[in-house]
Amino acid sequence: MRKIMITALVACGCLLVGTAPAQAAPKDPVRALKSKLKTGHGVRFTETTVLVGGGKTKIQSRKGTFRFDAKGVAASDITATARHRPRERTISIGKVSYTSGGMWAARLPEGSWVKSNALLGGGSGFYGQVINPAEPKTLAALVKKGKLRGGKLTGTITFKELGKVSRWFDASIPLRMNNGTKVSYTLTLNSAGLVNRVRSSYAATGVLATDQHEGKTITIDSRFTGWGAKVSIKAPPSDQVTTGMDG
Template identity: 65%
Template sequence: MKRMIIITLSAGGALLLAPLPAQAAAPKDPVRALKAKLVAGHGVRFTETTTLVDGSDKQVLQRRTGTFQFSRKGVAAADITAKDRRETVPERVITIGKVSYLSGGLWAEKLPEGKRWYRTGGLRGGGAGFYGQVINPVEPSTLAALVKKGKRAGNTLTGTITFKELDKVSPWFGASIPLRFHDDTKVSYRLTLSGAGLVTKVSSSYAATGVFDTSGFEGKTMTIDTRFTSWGKRVSIKAPAPATVSTKVDD
């Protein structure tokens, strides 16, 4: 097909060339965009809402806010606060590498006198992790799997992935929900991307019995909406003072 350039005359009789229409920019690669942001000492913030859906009835189970600190490979540290509908004291979780420090929430009454934090090698998402977002787009391996299995349309990526598949690629998933009932549970996901290819929102949903196989969750769906902001912001997450930490809690 021939391309045409429209020639017009200016008021003074000079020839003017009309500019050609700008070509649409090629879609950015989300995985490449993420890796470019993985700089030690920098990170991203998120806010999150978890809702239990039963037909037309919707019940908010918890809300979370947090920050991820990066390493070159993904998440190096995290600081997350969760407000559960049942707890009066918010739960806070600080994770450095593979060590987590838990405070408030269900831990408030379990710690020895004078201690504020419980140190453990698991539960990266704390107790709230069992209700939290199962998809972490800050992990390159996880994001790559979502891109591979999903379908891209403009600035959105949609698809499905199972708990078992997530467990293979996502350290976040395995540490947040170490105990679950059905590994074949399918997670429907929708990722919203910025013009730079960075994830700005993750919406996921799955059968609630995938994690909690009890009569109270039968036929209900867990939906989680997470928004990501301040990509690349400087972040410094530190462990609590040793004097405030315990390695034991009451049963």
């Protein structure tokens, strides 16, 4: 009887080990994003951009906020600190952007803003994050082209493909040297399926084909926090806004 009981216990132990519960499947990041797209709510981010090749050179750092509507990003407020350039702040609402400082600092009175229908991310957009995980169409394209394993989505997508689905990318880098440039990306998801980190990289000559950028890579690391938090973004006072520059 004792031998029978021992054998039964061993068999049960093997059965328990062999039937351990499988890991939960990753949550759909597009569905998770859409659940947060409510007017007046948004997400905050910080990011760092470096030029890699013959060492690493920090190009700029940015922090900002995206405000949502039912379709995605409705407004943004971004402050950038770059090498050899004054601090820049850009507020974008719909298709209109207002930029203060940066490349306009020497051409406008302090505290003035330039109104434009071009650069949503200001001049810093040329070195900013090219992947915007707050855009449903962009995120869906990244999921389709990439591989989602556990909490990470990895893949590659070209400038041309990004330009077709991402208003953010097309407005941030409207002028680019090579639309065939490939962007390698890694998106890290939290337990709810929301993106909390984006790392992307591409050949620096894809935007600026200069000797300085030859053989080098631009890498951007962005962190996202506070998905769904209430945010407020307003245009600058009208008496501080201009549509032209002196000189």
